[in-house]
Amino acid sequence: MNFRRIKAVAFKEWRETVRDRIFLLLAFLLPVLWMLVFGYGLVLDVEHIPLVVVDRDHSALSRDYLYRFTESRYFDFKGSLTSETEADAWLLSGKARAVIVVPEKFGERLLAGQPAHVQTLIDGTFPLRTDITKGYVLAINSALSGELLADYVARTRGLSREQAKTLVQPIRLEVRYLYNEEVRSAWSIVPALIMFSLMLAPPLLTALGIVREKETGSIYNIYSSTVSKIEFLTGKLTPYVAISFVNALLLWLLATLWFQVPFKGSFGLFLLSSLIFVLTSTGIGLLVSLMVSTQVAALIITMVLCTLPTILFSGLIVPVSSLSPGAQVQAHLFPGMYYTNIVRGTFLKGVGMNVLWADMLALALYAALLRLVAYRLFTKRPRS
Amino acid sequence: MIVSGVPRSKRAAIWWGRLMVMTRKELIQLFRDVPIVVFLIYSFTLSVYISGNGLKSQLHNANISVYDADHSFSSRDLIHKFQPPFFSFAGELSSSNEGQYRLDRGTVSAVLDIPPRFHEQLAAGEPTAVQLLVDTTNSPQGLSAASYAARIVAQFGQEASLARFGGSAEASQNLPVIVSDHRVWYNPDQNETWFESISHLLRMITIFAMLLPATALVREKERGTIEQLLVSPLTPLLIMLPKVLAMTVVILCAMAVALFGVMQPIFGVPIRGNLVLLFSLTALFVFTTAGMGLFAATITKNQSQVGLLTLLLIAPMLMLSGVTSPMEAMPPWVQYLMTLSPLRYFIDVVYGILLKGNGLKELWGHVLAMGLLGGSLFGFGMWRFRRQFQ
Known part of the structure; x- marks a missing residue:
């Protein structure tokens, strides 16, 4: 592994991303807009x-x-x-x-x-x-x-x-609401929206970025260069991981400053697990990009693959414990659930590593596994 | 443009012929992309099955632990009332601190705390209180759990005091209470597979209807093949319309597979209304949603941009149109915003036709809204397209 070559690939990718102004704008706008719209608009209580x-x-x-x-x-x-x-x-x-x-x-x-x-x-x-x-x-x-x-x-x-x-009425039930004492819908939604945004946008950014090269054929420059597989994959992913990680920070700021959701846990823990999560979700995009050859396919597959489990199986709306056994297995196979536990844990519950280590470990394993599979699948000598 | 002097009927025949040829081209292009076809099949079969089977939007199996400081007949009796499907008993705690510990870890979502002397007080007719700690990190579920618990405890208390007076079930017949008779219409057994599989189908149709035509158009722009089409005797309408037409055909077939292959035979989803109406209105919905995709396609330059833009638009559509949570409680501005989402109307159309047996009489307003929305989006897309290329 040569660090200079990774840097070159990353730099080239960064340049390409920056030059597409609309793409760059959308990449940063997407999570922020979603959080504003859903933070105010997604009311899960049944009223009226x-x-x-x-x-x-x-x-x-x-x-x-x-x-x-x-x-x-x-x-x-x-x-x-x-x-x-x-x-x-x-x-x-x-x-x-x-x-x-x-x-x-x-x-x-x-x-x-x-x-x-x-x-x-x-x-x-x-x-x-x-x-x-x-x-x-x-x-x-x-x-x-x-x-x-x-x-x-x-x-x-x-x-x-x-x-x-x-x-x-001899018995009175005294209810104490924990973690979200005033039972505000926004407080339970907004932290989970960080998961929502980071689960949907990064895979798409990554998948499009790589398949674009395949579709236009510019990937042959890579095939014929001295850049090794691992250098290419690392360099290629770096800008997208960076964009997504900055988005995680922006979303955190929006949640705490704008929506005033209490953040009771450790910021360092949040940062670390967000980085791991971003590595995981970009990994999904990477994997998709290696299995398809057109951007249309990359788009459809990442969207179908990510949107539905994110809405349905990641604890955003329905808690995982309420799912049927089969769906619970699905939920555990999908990284969203672990990160939902982490964001809700660090924001509302204020719990630390001693509680969240299992979720972090699961995400880290997930990220590692995705990269390993991607490394095996990617080949500089495509059969065609 | 078509040469003048050719008879009208012949011109029409040529126009139709071109439309068919172009639609065929789009279909061939789509089916060559094997991963897309695989995913299309997956989305309308297996994935409909999984989400129909797995999702429960009501409160189900909220894990509840109990700290019972009384250990009496009454306290055990009360604990026994916390039953599935709403609650699932997750064991007794040895101390009240342990409750907090389990809530922190998320292994339980509620803890019931029964005080000492519970049975004594109840038997003596003194007022007593039990405490419930509820995890509200997911607020609606926490509220539901609390309201179920309140109902259980109230009923238990009433029964206990009736029993104390030697009152039997008959005695309560002669008390001034309001008895609720509920009749649930359209889905009397509250079969959630119906709701979940239908809403999943709607989500899939929306994703495919929006993405496929949009990317098909942008791809031509990006690769430059659009220039070839423009020098051919095709009007902009004849370039855009076949893309929508091809996807409509594909989506209608996929929907038929989902409906007759999974939802009806496996989940027993009823089809109470007119099938022709259902499929025609689905075609209208696909047209409208595709109009939105094409609109996105005309304002972007490459597939990466259109991908992000459609994702930006599609997420609010999926989350706020009423498939995920009911519309009524949304703030007014969301309800106004969602009048622009074709899915908002299509939901009522599909549930109406399948479950309620609605016809055009009830649905005409929605049909009109979808038609207007689709017409204007498509028209605007056409206008942009003409301006860019002519």
């Missing part, structure tokens, strides 16, 4: 569910009950209907995702100490939304039930309201 109600009772109690829905930030009240068949049309067109039907004699029955059935129709196309909607409805129902029950018990047993409340 469009709701219509059918009130067949028209009593004071039914109005009070429905008022709890229309006032809740979880629901967006879209209107009051007269019949269920009308509600069908609203659900069918997607203008409403849930319908509450209050039956006749709702108020009367409850005041008389009898249970009342309330029907909820929910659009089931999006299971997450359905599930959470159900939860909200149950929560509002049980809140009102609890009050009614306490009133009832107080009346019939001659207890004070406080006593009746204890009787009805």
